[in-house]
Amino acid sequence: MLKRLLAVSAAMLLTVATAAVAAELAGDHPTTYTVKKGDTLWDIAGRFLKKPWLWPEIWQANPQVKNPHLIYPGDVLSLVYIDGQPRVTSAGPQVGEAVNTIPLADIEPFLKHFTVVEDVKSLPYVVGLEEDRLLSTAGQSVFVRGLDGAQPGMVVDIARPVYVFGGGKGKEKPGRSDLDFRGNRDHSHWGNPPGFGEASGEFLGHELQIHATGEVTQVQGEVATVVLREEGREIRLGDRVLPAEAQPYDLQFLPRAADSIPDNAKVLAVADGLQAGPRIVVALSVGARDGIRNGHVFSIWHDGARRPDIVGHRNKTSANGDKLDMPDSFLGHLMVFRTFDKVSYALVMDGIRPVRQGDLLKHPDATE
Structure with missing residues (x-):
């Protein structure tokens, strides 16, 4: 059986097997999944992985098709193991419109x-x-x-x-x-x-x-x-x-972590408000010149405040002279969907707290 599976998935275009962080499978992941109309790549990745942005680590693209990164309704995705590593292969007619990475309605404007x-x-x-x-x-x-x-x-x-x-x-x-x-x-x-x-x-x-x-x-x-x-x-x-441009933007992007995180990577502005939650668009203070590309995923953090120790010091002056940096607070994740030279737009994918202007961007796997 293993040899048969290896033969089916022998043609590989995209393999990132040596990534520093191994792709963790979701606890209730399927062994096969048939792509349906209305699915998004982010949701499909979330069915197999705890961290959808690690999708490129397990996706086995077919080099025989024109664009091997695309997934279509009707495609059957199968989870297999190659050299002990989980991989997802695709088989299907690949007709119609490819699934989008995220719901277009959220980012279309x-x-x-x-x-x-x-x-x-x-x-x-x-x-x-x-x-x-x-x-x-x-x-x-x-x-x-x-x-x-x-x-x-x-x-x-x-x-x-x-x-x-x-x-x-x-x-x-x-x-x-x-x-x-x-x-x-x-x-x-x-x-x-x-x-x-x-x-x-x-x-x-x-x-x-x-x-x-x-x-x-x-x-x-x-x-x-x-x-x-x-x-x-x-x-x-x-x-x-x-x-006028017939198609000034890209609709196909693969969720993945950026190669590096620029020091100036912050939330520049929130669309239609001062705070944002999941499926809200934000502008970022980084763009193509900083190596940012469509599909890059970041974690979002609120910068920890610097506070005086008023418990250890009764005197206000002494307390102010003994300030401590509070830890940064994790807020959620976002994914870039449109990039300009110095600015990019991103969609907040998930979150546990509202996102605000000035919040920090870090690697999606960051823990502090």
């Missing part, structure tokens, strides 16, 4: 409607609206300045500057600041306490939200006329214009 650019002010911008409206919608025209080389028929995305990201180096707390319609920092909220989510330190990028798609219909001098297409949100003066 950040795949389709958000992007991060280095310099928002260098982009073409909406300088006028049809009939001097305050806002324009589908079927109406907007006028764009700076769209060099534009030709009738060119398709563009129109995006609104949202935030500037900054910080994350050393002791700096990463953050984001609102942008106004000119792409400048919006100072209207400066009445808040100092450091209230403000971007500081190293500049990391500008976040833009794509509101609509349009088609260039006319170019006259410095101004291009763009007619807005049916789907989209309202457009206003100052919105930026980007070339």
Whole structure:
């Protein structure tokens, strides 16, 4: 029987048998599992492993198929042992759409409607609206300045500057600041306490939200006329214009630990709130330049406070002179699903406590 199993799985593309941390099988793991429509790779990995991010250590890819990392509904996954090590092999028709790593509904807005650019002010911008409206919608025209080389028929995305990201180096707390319609920092909220989510330190990028798609219909001098297409949100003066991309993001990524953890790896911002739980998107203060790739999994930790020993010292001054670092607190895990140069987006996969701006990122197996 063992020889038969070895023959079935002899063709291997991906093997990480010498990993420092052995893949631990889940206590109730199956010996076979048939992939179903609606499954995700993270959930499938969790059926076999206590730590889903160790999936590459046991997955045996088939080099005879075009993309051996993909798994399809109807595929039968079998747990076998090769040289005493657990491995999962796949057999099946491999037709239809491959399963996604995580539910697309949780991340789709950040795949389709958000992007991060280095310099928002260098982009073409909406300088006028049809009939001097305050806002324009589908079927109406907007006028764009700076769209060099534009030709009738060119398709563009129109995006609104949202935030500037900054910080994350050393002791700096990463953050984001609102942008106004000119792409400048919006100072209207400066009445808040100092450091209230403000971007500081190293500049990391500008976040833009794509509101609509349009088609260039006319170019006259410095101004291009763009007619807005049916789907989209309202457009206003100052919105930026980007070339439309048919598929600007990757939908297939393999969960795995990063090769190394940058010192500045922190939670930069939480989508739609100050705290996040499972299946909430967060922005990270690291990106492609730091070696971050789609599929990388991190554990999330709250930085331990430095507290005075008021028990051992009755005098407040003495207590403050004898401060101790409290241990970092484990919060959960997240996985990167979209990467830019200095910033990336990730989905919180599991957690026991809320995630906040400034929380630390460590190896997924970290214990302290």
